[in-house]
Amino acid sequence: MNVCHVTSVHPPLDVRIFHKECRTLAHAGHDVTLLAQAEWREKVVDGIRIIGLPMITKHYQRPRVWRCIAQKVSKLKPEIVHFHDPELLLVIPFLRPAKLIYDCQEATPETVLVRRWIPRLLRNPVSQLVAFLEPRLARWTDAIVVTEDGHVDRFRKGGKPVVLLYNYPLLSHLDFRRQSDGKTIIHVGVLSEARGSTTMIEAMNWVVRRVPAAKLLLVGPFDSPADELEVRQLIAAHNLESAVEVVGWVPFTDLPKWLAKADVGLVPWQTKEKLPPQIIPTKMFEYMASRLPVVASSRSTIRRFMDNLNCGLLVEPGDSQGLADAITYLLTHPGEARAMGARGRSAVEEAYNWETEGSKLVALYRQLA
Structure with missing residues (x-):
């Protein structure tokens, strides 16, 4: 079947869109094309045709991308269009006559409340508008994919199939031999105050006093320039330049190399007021x-x-001292740390992996066909 994945926001090699969904569908025998903002016009990667959309830097330029999407979909004439951004609900009429799948990857109304680029006074009214419009516009699709349990009820009232595909990791991608030194902590993913970036730095100020050789790897992009400035200033203020390495964004294919160096993985998310409460952190399963x-x-x-799997330790959100204590305990009790890691890997092998979730995506396409 000729299918087209579309994103106006995500990069072309996005982990969920390209490496998980598109590659799963291609492996199942579908002819897959992906439309995404890119510097190139067209290329084929792993058998998937990627067509570049205009690169933009300002939010007000997005309608230009929408227009290009409508034109390319009209020329491609796919049987299924699978789109990944809520803003594309506005261009549904221009994506027909293909069958349509809306892939909702986040709690959109709640996410609006923590977007720094939206003026603070506008966040509440915009969030309410999105909460009203998103499920109503989604009724005009043929199926909806969601990543978390909390999203299901928002869309089920529309009467269209709602498929829950957790964003679990690819088992084959994260099966490697550890090469750690026993003192390395890692955080993978976007860095922001809401995700605990400053809490980690404050915690490291305590950790290095008890484990002088400890090192924190920050692998991933900053959410905003303000977040980066805040983290770098805090590192300097505590003289932690030798204890914290800001690695930045790395390609998906390089992630195992960094994880192989680590001994402890961090998910220091803040309170539900700072980050939508429904989110399930993918990085937790990647560590496992x-x-x-x-x-x-x-x-x-x-x-x-975590309560059921006994694969790590829990601390109160925002508690840098508690985070430091937990990190220190695991670094100084390597036997228990290894046992927790082994239990985490077993749980992912048994249930929390993309290979299991991908089969549900293939079944949905079969149903729509």
């Missing part, structure tokens, strides 16, 4: 798949897994 013990905030979506 990498046989790393996890130190995470005691949020409900994290506790529901």
